[in-house]
Amino acid sequence: MLTKTQYIRLFCVLFSYVSMAQENYAIKGTLVSEEKRMFITTSNTLDAVEEMIQNTFAIEQDTVSGLAYCQLYLERGRKAADDSIQFFANFQMAYISFYQPNYKEALKRSYISARIAERMKDTINSISSNVLLGSSWYVLGAYDEALKPYLIAKEFSTDTQNTSYEIICLTNIANIRAKLNRYENALDSYNSILAILDTKEQPLSVQDTATLLSSLLGKVLCLAELKRFEEAEATYTKGVVIAEENDFEIFKSRFNVNLGKVYYEKGEYFKSLGFLREGKKVLKEAGLQNNLYITDFYIAQNLAKLKQYDEAIRLLDDIFKRAGEDTYTDRIEEMYALAIEISKIQQQKEKELFYLRESQNIIKKLTEKQLAAKDLLYEDDMKAYELENEKLTNENTENLADKKVITVISIVLVSLLLLAFLFFYRKAKLKEQKFLAIIDDISTKTSKKPQKEITTSAVEDEKSQAILEELSALEATYFYLSEDASLHNTAKLLNTNTSYLSKALNTVKKQSFSQYVNKLRIDYVLVRLKEDAVFRSYTIHAISKEIGYKSATTFIKEFKNKTGLNPSYYIKKIDS
Secondary structure: OOOHHHHHHHHHOOOOOOOOOOOOOOOOOOOOOHHHHHHHHHOOOHHHHHHHHHHHHHOOOOHHHHHHHHHHHHHHHHHOOOHHHHHHHHHHHHHHHHHOOOHHHHHHHHHHHHHHHHHHOOHHHHHHHHHHHHHHHHHOOOHHHHHHHHHHHHHHHHHOOOHHHHHHHHHHHHHHHHHOOOHHHHHHHHHHHHHHHHOOOOOOOHHHHHHHHHHHHHHHHHHHHOOOHHHHHHHHHHHHHHHHHOOOHHHHHHHHHHHHHHHHHHOOHHHHHHHHHHHHHHHHHHOOHHHHHHHHHHHHHHHHHOOOHHHHHHHHHHHHHHHOOOOOOOOHHHHHHHHHHHHHHOOOHHHHHHHHHHHHHHHHHHHHHHHHHHHHOOOHHHHHHOOHHHHHHHHHHHOOOOHHHHHHHHHHHHHHHHHHHHHHHHHHHHHHHHHHHHHHHHHHHHHOOOOOOOOHHHOOOHHHHHHHHHHHHHHHHOHHHOOOOOHHHHHHHOOOOHHHHHHHHHHHHOOOHHHHHHHHHHHHHHHHHHHOHHHHOOOHHHHHHHOOOOOHHHHHHHHHHHHOOOHHHHHHHHHO
8 A cells, every 4th residue: 555655645746657648447468468467356465455556657767557457356346346456446546546647537536535545434535636636627627526525534533633644735725715815714724734834843855845835835925915914924934945955956946936915905016026036036947837837827917017018928938828628727717818908008909809718718628527527427337336345245146046036037027028118107107297397487476577475464474474575585695505505604794693583484484494495496497497408408416516515416396395396307308
């Protein structure tokens, strides 16, 4: 298995494997010799097999053969229902796929690894799998999805008092929160990392020092965004001193870039440019492209503020040219937004339209990749995978069944199928009638003006009436489509408490808060599915998340409760 040091290295230093062409994991005879095949599938010394696979990746740098060995080893694990083997093979495949990069495969394999580790009740492997799963979501730009496995890994790390893993998780959580513009929360995470490092024996290791500097860098940016400039400058000074003491020139240059961002937020554009250009020199020598993109973007922002539009647009065009088709370039959407803004100022309509088209194309590609990745986790083969060991066990026992018993069962099954066929037509007709009634109801509601549901006589007191009127107005914001649409959060939005809100709903609408929100969500999704062809193309899981459900199972249940139909049937009928 990978050592703790290797796991930490996965997320803290650059990966050194040779990037290979994408390869199907199907085993080809040309990839695996008979001797290697026998060794992987029959050797009693599993440590030797795993060491050979790791050496193939790390020492021989033969990714294609390594993946083929993993596939063979995985098949062995499945046949033997051995979770340990299955975890090793899946995690290795996830690890390599992440750095190829083949993020969809990394997502799938790390998801499976996390489930196996969970089944094994293996805390360390659960942490590593969830961190890799979070990292796969992160590079796809799906930051909300990335946050979940990182938080799980962080809880495991805290519970086991594993500070190395806890720091890794907190760093990633902080970075994601910053990406989501949740700067206060990100700042809390960075401060937590600094507090943990403060308790460590001094002097810090090289790795811990790098983590310390990274956290201080993130803290500078968060403080800049929060307009806490004095604290940002003080943090910058502390970081630069540590970077100089440890001869970390690249970190020093990144601090200069972040201080440039601070001065940009303060409106001191010439000062900002000085620090940005100073930081850029070292980054350029080191060839850190993504850092260079961000630095050039910050420089372009300053130039635009100084009305040096031609120079700003040339710099942005250079970024677009270097980035090419890389939709994962950080802040790429903001870069195009700046280019569009400058083109408007310069009244260059043709360039404005060009940047707008390119921006939309980037967003479309990124969205497609994210949706494809999300859909991957809900494919039938993924769900079936979790039951695979049980199925394999069953297959071994089925061969012992008596042929006469099988014959009897077959006769019973045929009889049941005949009975089911007799009822099929009737059930199909009933479902058709329910579907038509829903469509008719939607058409009727949209053609009529909405009527006020609340009357003074219908409520006990004026406070309840006022709450429900405000709640009715809040519905126009579609607040109920958020996963956070709880009784507590909704009461806060209405500046009331949960008791008053529950009482008003129970008295007038004769509903609990949960029933109220479920009705709004299902009413919304019925109309949206009818009118939006793109929305109908989403998976059921994607639709459920879009309207605020954490679980597709809950969505399907509520949909059936209201309509008597499955969502998939409803979508199919609309498309037919």
